[in-house]
Amino acid sequence: MxxxxxxxxxxxxxxxxxxxxxxxxxxxxKVDSFINHQIDVVLTRELAKxxxxxxxxxxxxxxxxxxxxxxxAVAEEIGNVPLTFAKKxxxxxxxxxxxxxxxxxxxxxxxxxxxxxxxxxKKGEKVLIVDDFLAEGNASLGLVDLCKQAGAExxxxxxxxxxxxxxxxxxxxxxxxxxxxxANVKSFVDNKPVF
Amino acid sequence: MxxxxxxxxxxxxxxxxxxxxxxxxxxxxKVDSFINHQIDVVLTRELAKxxxxxxxxxxxxxxxxxxxxxxxAVAEEIGNVPLTFAKKxxxxxxxxxxxxxxxxxxxxxxxxxxxxxxxxxKKGEKVLIVDDFLAEGNASLGLVDLCKQAGAExxxxxxxxxxxxxxxxxxxxxxxxxxxxxANVKSFVDNKPVF
Numbered sequence: 001m002x003x004x005x006x007x008x009x010x011x012x013x014x015x016x017x018x019x020x021x022x023x024x025x026x027x028x029x030k031v032d033s034f035i036n037h038q039i040d041v042v043l044t045r046e047l048a049k050x051x052x053x054x055x056x057x058x059x060x061x062x063x064x065x066x067x068x069x070x071x072x073a074v075a076e077e078i079g080n081v082p083l084t085f086a087k088k089x090x091x092x093x094x095x096x097x098x099x100x101x102x103x104x105x106x107x108x109x110x111x112x113x114x115x116x117x118x119x120x121x122k123k124g125e126k127v128l129i130v131d132d133f134l135a136e137g138n139a140s141l142g143l144v145d146l147c148k149q150a151g152a153e154x155x156x157x158x159x160x161x162x163x164x165x166x167x168x169x170x171x172x173x174x175x176x177x178x179x180x181x182x183a184n185v186k187s188f189v190d191n192k193p194v195f
Numbered sequence: 196m197x198x199x200x201x202x203x204x205x206x207x208x209x210x211x212x213x214x215x216x217x218x219x220x221x222x223x224x225k226v227d228s229f230i231n232h233q234i235d236v237v238l239t240r241e242l243a244k245x246x247x248x249x250x251x252x253x254x255x256x257x258x259x260x261x262x263x264x265x266x267x268a269v270a271e272e273i274g275n276v277p278l279t280f281a282k283k284x285x286x287x288x289x290x291x292x293x294x295x296x297x298x299x300x301x302x303x304x305x306x307x308x309x310x311x312x313x314x315x316x317k318k319g320e321k322v323l324i325v326d327d328f329l330a331e332g333n334a335s336l337g338l339v340d341l342c343k344q345a346g347a348e349x350x351x352x353x354x355x356x357x358x359x360x361x362x363x364x365x366x367x368x369x370x371x372x373x374x375x376x377x378a379n380v381k382s383f384v385d386n387k388p389v390f
Contacts, residue, residue, distance in 0.1 A: 032312065038314075068260065068264055069264070072267055082236070087232065119228070120232055
């Protein structure tokens with residue numbers, strides 16, 4: 001697929017964030033009205049087209065819950081590849097037919113055990129990780145680890161919104177992983193996002 | 196949109212269930228390989244097209260997690276309408292800006308409090324409820340109740356797979372609600388689904 005004008009998805013998303021996003025304590029960006037509770041399907045599809053113009057993959061991997069819609073659209077755009085969503089488990093005791101990793105949530109300050117059945121990431125596959133947010137990078141790094149356990153290759157991490165000042169991108173790029181974000185929040189000033 | 200040949204999605208789905216579904220104790224149907232953990236995007240899109248040929252709606256409502264991909268595709272097919280996913284909460288104490296209901300999970304035998312922010316179902320809207328499964332109907336009936344609290348009209352309940360012998364359809368139809376399922380499992384015999 002040819003490279004699209006990357007301004008379309010980015011501008012739509014930045015405008016949405018400025019109009020409808022809510023910043024709490026110069027730290028957390030709530031986007032309940034178009035990503036995390038209500039989903040804007042047009043914006044999601046635009047982002048997916050943009051992501052598919054950049055990455056090729058055999059499989060999309062996301063983590064429940066808020067990344068699923070975008071991940072689904074990307075899986076279609078990239079050529080109807082299978083989509084796996086990793087599951088959050090309350091228990092540390094899980095079946096041994098799964099890959100597992102412990103992930104700390106930035107927004108909720110709790111850890112969960114995240115699992116993927118061994119059937120749903122395969123050795124040698126090129127995997128694109130898709131999620132709604134990239135902040136400290138804990139979720140993405142956890143998914144990278146699951147792919148490593150499976151012997152799969154991570155071709156990139158694509159997210160709707162990145163808060164680049166929280167370091168997730170740096171950690172991923174240090175592992176040689178390409179990162180795409182639809183909107184890059186560089187800082188919050190007086191509870192307003194700065195791109 | 197004109198009525199499509201309803202055999203396409205149904206046959207694809209029935210074949211998938213027979214080939215890849217796992218029945219546990221003549222009771223629970225596991226479809227991890229194409230709906231609940233790994234998602235078959237082609238099948239999901241076919242189902243969405245079928246659902247959109249039957250229903251019109253201003254909004255799609257689903258519940259996290261497994262219904263989100265299908266609900267997203269339906270929201271697109273039905274004319275890029277907004278999609279809301281209801282959230283499961285561990286706590287009975289929730290903000291008062293939400294509609295809430297307690298829902299018992301058939302497969303896991305636990306109750307959760309399910310909420311929707313009042314901004315994301317509006318009075319007078321025609322709402323189509325979309326989910327992966329319809330069994331006893333607890334989740335769907337809970338979502339119907341949330342719509343009622345909001346003063347919205349439920350135009351139907353559309354699910355990928357129905358286990359009609361567990362009574363969900365009857366309860367919904369008794370309320371005058373139209374039900375669509377991509378595959379209707381009428382019984383399990385020797386851990387095999389019968390359509």
